[in-house]
Amino acid sequence: MVVPVSAVNGGARPAAGRTADDLRRDNLALLMGLVHHSGGLSRAELTRRTGLNRSTVGACLADLAALGLVVEGQPEASPRKGRPSPVFQPSPDTVAVTVNPEVDALTIGLVGLGGRVLERWRIEISAGLTAGDVVTRSAAAIRALLAGRSLAVAGVAIAVPGQVRQRDGQVRDAVHLGWREEPLAARLAEATGLPTRAANAASLGMTGESAFGAGRGVDDLVYFIGGASGIGGGVISGGRVVRGASGYGGELGHFMVRGGGRTCPCGARGCLEIEVTQHELLDAVGLAAHRADRLDEALAATRDAAVLDVVRRDLDLLGIAVRNAVNVFNPRLVVLGGFLAALYRNRPDDAVLAGDAIRSSRESLTIATAELGADQLTIGTAELAFSDLLTDPAGHTPTRTGPTAP
């Protein structure tokens, strides 16, 4: 249920009253979201889940079909007598394009409604890319990717390892890429002619796990992801992403976990992401920096006391960050991804990650590892590209591509 305005919310000050147009938009968005996130549901099930009457649901689905956003599939075999209910699926030719610049690669993805990763181009790079390089190469790759296909492109989204301003997709700081104040979304939009958004990569990874992975159906979750360039995070509270005033919220890698600790690239000392690093863990188990894919296996196999010391120290420090997060967010679920998942899966028998959190907040808490693997970031980034379409299906016009290129 969309939570009604309430004084207890304190700050929930809607800027506008609601009209019948808002009502229709919200119901279209609700049905579109259900079809998209489920991959397909019968009309009977959609009626049940929305609590709307059958004729309203039928009219909305007809609207979505006319917009080309859903298609009617084979009816569901009914266990009971009576006519089977028609099934509605996301349109197979409505897609999003994703872009993810990293230190050593630029990845372009094509994702269909329903979270289906259709194609992924990984462009490996020896030297670091400037923001300008990313725009030029992404635009060329997107052109090539879409050429000759008949698709409805909902939009483009860029996952950036850094702080991104929500309003306009300006990259404020991407320390690991060496970028500062880059109007990345605006420049890529200009280069492709496609509507383009950008956001923090860790937050988009969380969006992927929330929509299609370990966090499905969970309204209060905290997500930590560890990789070569540090630890990112994201939070969903009461069913909504904690973005903050400008979109920089969710920097869980910058919880202080060790007083007087190492100096972090952010300028502060003792941040989680500078105290607990993938690099040190790979070193400890004797793996090269690019073999993070073998970390889980290496940790499972080791009996080396020095390695186990590193694991225990890392889990202790991660435990402080998890405790902070559980105390302030009271989540139902903590999801760990990347090398933090490997750490957690190979924890010593007596390691308890949220044992120091406040009793009432930890008692119904589950800790889980991410489920979507390499697809996580691509799928989550596509969610951002689909967001206008999913918020206002009738108000959004995807860009049609044809056999003669976009």
Add this chain to the structure above:
Amino acid sequence: MVVPVSAVNGGARPAAGRTADDLRRDNLALLMGLVHHSGGLSRAELTRRTGLNRSTVGACLADLAALGLVVEGQPEASPRKGRPSPVFQPSPDTVAVTVNPEVDALTIGLVGLGGRVLERWRIEISAGLTAGDVVTRSAAAIRALLAGRSLAVAGVAIAVPGQVRQRDGQVRDAVHLGWREEPLAARLAEATGLPTRAANAASLGMTGESAFGAGRGVDDLVYFIGGASGIGGGVISGGRVVRGASGYGGELGHFMVRGGGRTCPCGARGCLEIEVTQHELLDAVGLAAHRADRLDEALAATRDAAVLDVVRRDLDLLGIAVRNAVNVFNPRLVVLGGFLAALYRNRPDDAVLAGDAIRSSRESLTIATAELGADQLTIGTAELAFSDLLTDPAGHTPTRTGPTAP
């Protein structure tokens, strides 16, 4: 604006579609909230702020007047020609009752719509109260408070220094009161016959500041309040209180700020609230434990190096908690209350509270002190008691009291 359902929200999964009844309820709630939080607005201004058409606003206001929730006051003098627009104010006889048990006192409040504190009874206690005592004495005091008055009582709310389950107002832990698993709201409801809710006191203090104090109109704020029994907190993100899965969110006093620090009553080590205490600060300036009201003045007057060392250490530790909060919530505003406000107002020239936070999150941040003083908690608790009325004005029936007692 009520944020529409969006896939980017990840977890924003509305349980139900929307009908015309929801629309009417939301618009009534919107107008009721505007009248309540402003203390009174002209119909023209309400039309402007809601973006609804004049006839819809007029019909809604007529409904609210018929429900006895708003009254038409003197028309606003118009600077322009034409008829002055009628002003609508909150009904003066619609009230909420507040209850706040503390270690040394039980405070009962009577608050009108518009956040007007009408009366406050402070019952001082030599020995600690059990939850049963609080129910018995509160019920008696409420009966006496309402006796012989003609009022519409929206409800009762209890502010508890501890973790309270949102669903049913069960006190899970109130360490400073020595309570555990007390069904406080249910028992007081039974004793008074009035609808009763309970929540964490610090979170309700924040609600007061958000609705009527330093946080008015701010959709992203973080609040720290320090008192005799520790440090509490609360967060508003995107216009909504961060409650978490069960209502225990916002425990900012339990950020880890010193590794291997003191053991906190919560069981963990180095929590903000055990490292930074009002007691030590009062001791340092030579004030008795009950003279916290003179702390601000004493800190302003002191030149004692030992005191300034305590102030600096406390600000450093508070700074770690503020940095954590700014990094994860990206608030527009941090509000400090109680002895933390005194600390902040008397900070050394070079103390910068959020200087270690991530650049993009701190650049548009303001740090302020709480404005409502002693009324803060009473007003915020009343917001909880008013919440059903404010969420669904037409669906809520206040309890009428008359000259023959409730």
